[in-house]
Amino acid sequence: MIRSLAVLTSGGDAPGMNAAVRAVVRRALDCGVPVHGVFNGYEGLVAGGDSIRLLGWQDVGGILPRGGTFLGTARSERFRLPEGRRAAVANLVERGIGALVVIGGDGSLMGAHVLASEWPEHLASLGLEEAPEALQVIGLPGSIDNDLFGTDMSIGADTALNHIVQAIDDLSSTAASHQRTFVLETMGRHCGYLALMGSLAGGASWVLVPEEELELRWHQKMVRSLRKSREIGRPHQMVVVAEGARHPDGLPIRAEEIRRILCEQLAIDVRITVLGHVQRGGSPTAFDRILATRLGVAAVDLLVKEPPGKLRHMLGLQKNRVTATPLAEVVEQSRRVAQEIENGSYGKAQELRGESFTRGLELVKTLSRIEPAEKSQGEGGVGILTGGADAPGMNTAVSVAARCLLNQGIAVYGVLESFPGLIHGRLRELGWNELTGWLNRPSSELGTLRHDVREEDLAKIAENISRHGLKGLIVIGGLGSYLNVARMVENRRRFPELDIPIVVLPATIDNNLPCTEFTIGADTALNNVIQVLDKIRHTAGATRRAFVVEVMGRRSGFLALLGALASGAEKAYLPELGIRLRDLSRDVDMLQESFRSGKRMVIFLRNEEASRHYTTDFIRRLLEEESRDEFEVRTAILGHLQRGGAPSAFDRILASRMGAFAAFSLADAMEQKYTGVRVLGLQGRGIGAFDLHEALAEMDEGLTRPKNPWFLELLPVAEALAKHGPGATV
Numbered sequence: 066m067i068r069s070l071a072v073l074t075s076g077g078d079a080p081g082m083n084a085a086v087r088a089v090v091r092r093a094l095d096c097g098v099p100v101h102g103v104f105n106g107y108e109g110l111v112a113g114g115d116s117i118r119l120l121g122w123q124d125v126g127g128i129l130p131r132g133g134t135f136l137g138t139a140r141s142e143r144f145r146l147p148e149g150r151r152a153a154v155a156n157l158v159e160r161g162i163g164a165l166v167v168i169g170g171d172g173s174l175m176g177a178h179v180l181a182s183e184w185p186e187h188l189a190s191l192g193l194e195e196a197p198e199a200l201q202v203i204g205l206p207g208s209i210d211n212d213l214f215g216t217d218m219s220i221g222a223d224t225a226l227n228h229i230v231q232a233i234d235d236l237s238s239t240a241a242s243h244q245r246t247f248v249l250e251t252m253g254r255h256c257g258y259l260a261l262m263g264s265l266a267g268g269a270s271w272v273l274v275p276e277e278e279l280e281l282r283w284h285q286k287m288v289r290s291l292r293k294s295r296e297i298g299r300p301h302q303m304v305v306v307a308e309g310a311r312h313p314d315g316l317p318i319r320a321e322e323i324r325r326i327l328c329e330q331l332a333i334d335v336r337i338t339v340l341g342h343v344q345r346g347g348s349p350t351a352f353d354r355i356l357a358t359r360l361g362v363a364a365v366d367l368l369v370k371e372p373p374g375k376l377r378h379m380l381g382l383q384k385n386r387v388t389a390t391p392l393a394e395v396v397e398q399s400r401r402v403a404q405e406i407e408n409g410s411y412g413k414a415q416e417l418r419g420e421s422f423t424r425g426l427e428l429v430k431t432l433s434r435i436e437p438a439e440k441s442q443g444e445g446g447v448g449i450l451t452g453g454a455d456a457p458g459m460n461t462a463v464s465v466a467a468r469c470l471l472n473q474g475i476a477v478y479g480v481l482e483s484f485p486g487l488i489h490g491r492l493r494e495l496g497w498n499e500l501t502g503w504l505n506r507p508s509s510e511l512g513t514l515r516h517d518v519r520e521e522d523l524a525k526i527a528e529n530i531s532r533h534g535l536k537g538l539i540v541i542g543g544l545g546s547y548l549n550v551a552r553m554v555e556n557r558r559r560f561p562e563l564d565i566p567i568v569v570l571p572a573t574i575d576n577n578l579p580c581t582e583f584t585i586g587a588d589t590a591l592n593n594v595i596q597v598l599d600k601i602r603h604t605a606g607a608t609r610r611a612f613v614v615e616v617m618g619r620r621s622g623f624l625a626l627l628g629a630l631a632s633g634a635e636k637a638y639l640p641e642l643g644i645r646l647r648d649l650s651r652d653v654d655m656l657q658e659s660f661r662s663g664k665r666m667v668i669f670l671r672n673e674e675a676s677r678h679y680t681t682d683f684i685r686r687l688l689e690e691e692s693r694d695e696f697e698v699r700t701a702i703l704g705h706l707q708r709g710g711a712p713s714a715f716d717r718i719l720a721s722r723m724g725a726f727a728a729f730s731l732a733d734a735m736e737q738k739y740t741g742v743r744v745l746g747l748q749g750r751g752i753g754a755f756d757l758h759e760a761l762a763e764m765d766e767g768l769t770r771p772k773n774p775w776f777l778e779l780l781p782v783a784e785a786l787a788k789h790g791p792g793a794t795v
């Protein structure tokens with residue numbers, strides 16, 4: 066086992082780096098491995114002295130919500146030279162450090178690779194033959210650009226994307242008030258991920274990314290599109306440009322150039338917003354904190370498990386699983402895209418980014434059209450309804466699904482107020498232009514209602530399907546909607562009108578549906594939860610305080626567990642595990658020990674259905690009784706604020722991808738006269754379609770949640786990192 070390790074952050078800072086450092090430090094200390102923090106990246110490694118310090122458990126306390134990196138980061142010219150790296154080796158050996166965790170972009174990972182490769186020769190030249198033969202290095206992807214090979218997402222990208230989406234939302238409202246056109250420049254020198262996904266989630270009128278080969282007269286097309294958009298009275302226009310976008314000849318496209326073209330050609334008021342460092346700043350999102358924590362813990366586990374000398378890898382998250390890729394491969398493949406763009410091989414660059422990038426670009430182009438490509442064929446169409454409780458992102462899914470259908474010449478009818486709307490015939494035709502404004506709206510414009518379809522409803526549903534000539538149905542909702550669709554399908558023999566293709570999209574903040582790792586709405590709710598928890602933590606003041614916070618989720622512990630993981634809450638009571646008396650007794654001891662060890666605030670998260678009798682109030686009274694006036698106890702029931710607000714970037718992208726998938730598979734089924742019922746799910750990176758009955762068979766007997774929710778594997782991680790010291794019982 067390694068004797069000691071060091072952790073550093075390098076290159077551009079990224080939100081979530083602190084969460085990664087916290088995870089590395091606490092997991093290492095828990096495994097009995099001393100850990101050094103290297104301040105200011107490789108510059109600190111070269112400088113040595115006070116720049117490399119042993120870190121304790123509390124040194125990384127309270128840093129989860131903080132942006133940037135508390136270790137500091139730098140670009141080091143000295144480390145680029147062999148003498149600098151030799152000094153770094155001497156500093157590591159002097160402290161008995163045999164392993165290094167580097168969190169940064171491709172340059173930083175390259176630095177780690179070079180250091181590990183040169184280790185033996187530096188040892189020899191320093192006369193340090195006694196030192197460990199090899200340096201173990203693990204890289205973690207820290208970069209807002211999301212341009213690293215070997216991971217679906219890098220630490221910081223989700224936060225940056227949310228900043229961009231928020232900026233597009235904010236600019237859209239001011240642009241609409243002033244009839245203004247905005248040019249928004251995002252980061253991404255060689256990578257259009259932020260610009261592309263920001264445009265998809267925010268609803269841009271035009272997008273320019275480095276990976277696309279533009280036509281010689283691309284700007285004329287852009288001008289034409291924006292002119293038409295103004296003519297038809299669209300309230301605002303937004304051109305999103307990645308800083309690395311290029312003209313066909315390879316020269317950079319500047320935001321100022323776009324502004325000038327639009328001003329001259331359209332004689333309009335155009336404003337530029339360069340988001341710049343705002344994208345790097347601020348508190349990390351739940352996704353970034355969880356990603357960073359998972360990778361940080363996995364890095365230490367690997368270092369502790371593997372025999373010395375083997376590791377020179379980057380850990381990433383692929384298909385929602387932690388994977389290791391050799392650093393050399395990560396750097397080479399990541400840089401290849403930039404190289405292809407430099408050489409003008411844009412097709413190759415896009416291919417390297419993956420199929421979902423190309424599909425995303427096509428989708429943005431479809432959605433930014435002024436009008437559908439095909440005229441409506443005028444013989445019936447598709448119905449869309451949102452069922453059950455509302456979830457953020459439902460509007461995005463409706464907007465994208467409907468526009469993808471309209472674009473193929475298929476009319477779309479919005480069913481108002483869920484299944485009762487279908488029963489009572491409340492449907493209205495949806496138009497292209499009104500749908501463009503729905504992407505970012507909270508809740509559901511169509512309206513939702515909980516209603517179990519009954520025997521007497523079936524004939525009315527059949528009648529309305531027939532009256533409106535519905536040839537297919539898209540249902541967006543939670544388990545109640547799945548069961549209602551199942552009910553309709555079971556009765557197809559009696560009511561042949563129900564024999565139409567149906568696609569069901571998972572949308573609920575509870576994340577309790579089969580065949581999908583994430584449901585539409587869960588990410589927004591999770592971010593709502595951690596924002597409140599961050600604020601609660603700041604209320605500790607001079608008193609010692611324990612908070613029992615109740616979160617939603619019904620019989621699924623997703624929000625409670627991931628909320629605890631992302632906020633550092635000390636305990637999560639989950640319905641999957643229930644609450645036992647002996648747990649409560651242990652938790653009281655843990656609470657007292659935590660306060661004795663110097664903590665001023667302890668947060669217990671309780672899922673609303675974790676136990677029938679050990680309620681939130683019961684736990685409060687129990688803790689109060691046991692506090693013996695040494696600390697205060699408070700409760701907070703977060704309630705509906707968890708569902709509120711505009712959908713997060715992740716939810717909008719998930720809803721857009723699922724909406725598009727639903728529209729294309731339904732159009733296909735209608736053409737093939739296939740009347741199956743498909744349930745969509747996100748598994749790993751891809752969206753797939755599953756048979757409804759097979760999906761329902763994945764649920765536990767009471768139909769309350771999937772049998773093996775993936776996120777339960779994160780429980781030990783959440784508990785281990787939140788306790789008050791190494792070896793402390795939870």
Ligand code: ATP
Pocket residue numbers: 075076077078107139140141142144145169170171172173174175176177179208
């Ligand atoms: P970002 O994605 O934000 O640019 P990055 O990690 O790619 O982050 P760089 O400035 O490229 O940022 O690299 C950070 C540091 O890594 C450099 O300042 C240098 O010290 C070290 N480094 C980069 N490339 C090498 C290399 N080829 N050899 C040794 N060290 C390197």
